[in-house]
Amino acid sequence: MMQHLKNLILNYAKEKGAALVGFAPVSRWSEQGEVPEEFHPTYIWPPARTVIVIGMAMPLPMVETTPSALHMELYNSSNRELDGLAYHLTNYLNGLGHASFYFPRDCYGSIKILLEKPLAAFSHVMAAKYAGLGTLGLSHNLLTPQFGPRVRLVSVFTAAELPSDGMLAKEQCIKCKACITCCPPAALNWDGKAPLADYDKIACAKWHEELTRRRCYPCGICTKVCPVGEDRKNVYQEKGIMKKYLEEEKALARDPNDPRYRSWTHVRNFGSWQK
């Protein structure tokens, strides 16, 4: 019966545009011991037994234009779609008699609030890891085999004990350091040994404050340059792309009209302030 319900949820989410769906038992938060207790799903909503994590893809060629109004619109659209999907799935499950609750995808009021307290009440990234959708990269992003970090997430908590998915055994991050090299405010630093880079959340939030002023929020450079993902290998192949990413900042500082970047700079030059 619970497998049937899981299939219904999978079909429902896929029909509404989900690219990825995973199921995590709430016990995984205690078993893994990585997340403080007050951020566990059962702390936030005690009846929770399963967390359903839904991912929507961010098309790479649109992400590549960041920082741009186009990327901002993509981000806003994905957020709206994800929250709509989680809202409807929650009501659908409640209608079937399975008490449910969803945690919206970002859930913060402003960058000013993030500058004071740069944390959300719940981590979709950790939920997605526990639901078997990916592993954490040096950048702290979830890296999925299908889309690398170019995926947005939302979580639905349900009291139904649904069959869970196994966690991914293979680490996806290849420690190439592209995310670290290309981060505009140098918010990521790595000692060459730790599983994750040291992440300066305030530096990242301050850069986002600046991009909000310029009307081209969010940054997402670390999701753009990550080489992981079948999307890049199968759909959006471009020869020499990593070199292009790694040289972008200096090349555009030298020549803002560098023809290698003209499609991205054209998009950036309209609809937002670039300074």
Ligand code: SF4
């Ligand atoms: S979002 Fe931008 S500023 Fe923040 S860590 Fe990623 S690259 Fe750096």
Ligand code: SF4
């Ligand atoms: S850019 Fe490289 S180092 Fe950074 S998360 Fe992706 S694979 Fe890992």
